[in-house]
Amino acid sequence: MLKRLLAPSEARDVILVLAVSLLLWEAGVRIFQPPPLILPAPSAIVGAFLQTPGLFMRQLGFTLGMTCLGFALAVVLGVLLAVAIVSSKLLERTIYTLLVALNSIPKVALAPLFVIWMGTGTEPKVAIALMLAIFPIVIDTVLGLRSVDPDMLHLARVSRASPLAVLAKIKFPCALPSLFAGMKVGISFALVGAIVGEFVAGSKGLGFQILVAQGQFDTLGVFVCLVLLGIFGTLLFFVLDYAERLCLPWHVSQRGRHSAGD
Amino acid sequence: MPEASTFLGAAHVCLRNVGKTYASPRGPVPAVAGIDLDLGAGEFVSIVGPSGCGKSTLLKLVAGLEGLSAGEIMVDGRRIDGPPDGLGVVFQRDVLLDWRTILQNVLLSVELAGKPTDAYRERALGLLARFGLGSFEHRYPWELSGGMRQRASICRALLSDPQLLLMDEPFGALDAMTRDDLNLELARIWQETRKTLLFITHSIAEAVFLSDRVAMMGRAPGSIMEIVAIDLPRPRSLAVRESAAFSHYVAHIRHHFAELGIVKE
Numbered sequence: 001m002l003k004r005l006l007a008p009s010e011a012r013d014v015i016l017v018l019a020v021s022l023l024l025w026e027a028g029v030r031i032f033q034p035p036p037l038i039l040p041a042p043s044a045i046v047g048a049f050l051q052t053p054g055l056f057m058r059q060l061g062f063t064l065g066m067t068c069l070g071f072a073l074a075v076v077l078g079v080l081l082a083v084a085i086v087s088s089k090l091l092e093r094t095i096y097t098l099l100v101a102l103n104s105i106p107k108v109a110l111a112p113l114f115v116i117w118m119g120t121g122t123e124p125k126v127a128i129a130l131m132l133a134i135f136p137i138v139i140d141t142v143l144g145l146r147s148v149d150p151d152m153l154h155l156a157r158v159s160r161a162s163p164l165a166v167l168a169k170i171k172f173p174c175a176l177p178s179l180f181a182g183m184k185v186g187i188s189f190a191l192v193g194a195i196v197g198e199f200v201a202g203s204k205g206l207g208f209q210i211l212v213a214q215g216q217f218d219t220l221g222v223f224v225c226l227v228l229l230g231i232f233g234t235l236l237f238f239v240l241d242y243a244e245r246l247c248l249p250w251h252v253s254q255r256g257r258h259s260a261g262d
Numbered sequence: 263m264p265e266a267s268t269f270l271g272a273a274h275v276c277l278r279n280v281g282k283t284y285a286s287p288r289g290p291v292p293a294v295a296g297i298d299l300d301l302g303a304g305e306f307v308s309i310v311g312p313s314g315c316g317k318s319t320l321l322k323l324v325a326g327l328e329g330l331s332a333g334e335i336m337v338d339g340r341r342i343d344g345p346p347d348g349l350g351v352v353f354q355r356d357v358l359l360d361w362r363t364i365l366q367n368v369l370l371s372v373e374l375a376g377k378p379t380d381a382y383r384e385r386a387l388g389l390l391a392r393f394g395l396g397s398f399e400h401r402y403p404w405e406l407s408g409g410m411r412q413r414a415s416i417c418r419a420l421l422s423d424p425q426l427l428l429m430d431e432p433f434g435a436l437d438a439m440t441r442d443d444l445n446l447e448l449a450r451i452w453q454e455t456r457k458t459l460l461f462i463t464h465s466i467a468e469a470v471f472l473s474d475r476v477a478m479m480g481r482a483p484g485s486i487m488e489i490v491a492i493d494l495p496r497p498r499s500l501a502v503r504e505s506a507a508f509s510h511y512v513a514h515i516r517h518h519f520a521e522l523g524i525v526k527e
Contacts, residue, residue: 149355149357151353151355151357152357152359154322154325154327154351154353155351155353155357155370155371155374156374157327157344157345158325158326158327158345158349158350158351158371159370159371159372159374159375160345160374160375161374161375161376162376165373165374165376166374169370169373169374170359173359173361174359248361250360250361250402250404251360252404
């Protein structure tokens with residue numbers, strides 16, 4: 001999987017770094033023998049996972065589902081909002097200012113409110129994931145839509161291009177690198193949102209599983225969830241990275257990879 | 263479908279007392295003022311001047327991209343209010359879109375205008391071939407040199423056979439040898455098509471080499487100080503630059519700027 005997502009040299013580096021860190025962790029635990037309640041060894045974590053793999057994978061599936069749903073909605077709504085913001089001075093002054101103001105409050109603190117509004121089902125989790133992910137997407141996309149060379153827009157005016165043609169053929173492709181940058185930040189935020197949603201209320205997902213394990217002082221259980229979150233959070237990021245490479249072979253950030261990558 | 267060499271017509275452009283003033287926090291700043299200039303149909307006119315004299319502003323006014331503060335601009339007898347019909351523009355930066363091939367970039371303005379690109383494909387390929395880009399049509403802009411990119415942007419401007427071409431220091435970012443090449447190619451294409459061409463540059467030699475007339479612009483606010491008719495035989499080869507007449511024109515223009523204190527002698 002990693003091999004397909006990364007250029008061979010990058011995959012090698014990632015695997016090497018992970019392997020060395022895991023070895024150091026395992027060795028550290030065996031040498032210093034901290035109480036298992038504080039820090040279990042990687043081998044013990046794998047062991048705990050293998051005892052009830054079905055349970056953990058089910059919880060993981062739920063969390064990832066909430067994450068991806070919230071993220072997908074954030075991308076669609078975020079791009080629409082960004083387009084609206086750059087198309088109108090009025091919307092820029094109202095929505096954009098409001099968004100920037102909202103962004104500065106700790107959004108996680110709003111999670112309990114969402115539970116009051118939407119109950120304890122899937123809706124508040126998707127909504128919190130969406131709320132966290134949408135900010136970087138809107139802000140980066142607005143930046144990208146505005147970064148078009150003014151002379152390019154002059155050229156479009158000389159050609160009597162319609163606003164829709166300018167958006168579709170010039171502004172949007174020009175904003176794609178920024179959109180991807182926003183999405184890469186957004187996907188991690190969406191995962192945070194899903195977990196926070198499960199913390200606040202619910203009976204499913206890795207967030208809920210962490211709370212259950214915490215209630216039983218089951219450090220191993222918590223670590224299994226954390227490791228799964230780490231692995232799959234990274235995978236989500238690299239899936240986007242891969243998509244970016246497919247969509248933007250022309251972009252400066254990707255050009256070196258054709259030659260230098262292999 | 264017009265062939266690349268056919269000649270649809272050239273516009274007659276007339277500027278009367280044209281002025282543009284920008285608002286700034288410290289009050290209105292005049293960029294250009296009192297500009298009177300006529301471009302005959304099929305004439306090549308250059309505007310030379312130091313940076314910041316308002317040359318580019320003047321070009322944007324003629325392109326209808328900015329509104330006038332004073333005076334009027336007529337293209338073929340019609341007062342312009344926005345970009346006139348049959349206009350081609352080349353900027354200093356080539357502004358090619360990185361995600362489109364060279365051919366797709368050349369077809370862009372036609373595509374943006376909502377016209378079917380198929381009808382222009384042959385013509386675009388013909389133009390690219392004439393500018394030495396025949397084997398590069400499916401390459402991307404970032405795979406090409408600066409000179410090749412600017413050639414492509416000239417092809418884009420020529421694609422819909424404009425009656426009026428505006429060029430804003432198109433070769434300013436290129437090295438001297440590439441610039442010579444492109445000067446020759448532009449002179450040749452102009453000779454064949456006889457577009458009305460307004461060319462902005464800060465190179466006196468380039469202006470003299472290419473133009474029928476050279477207008478000298480001074481600073482703050484920009485206005486035309488003198489217009490010199492360049493009476494050198496056409497077609498001109500690069501060797502013309504070693505002739506006494508050529509040196510005479512360049513010296514005359516340089517001397518004029520020196521008197522204004524813009525260049526040192």
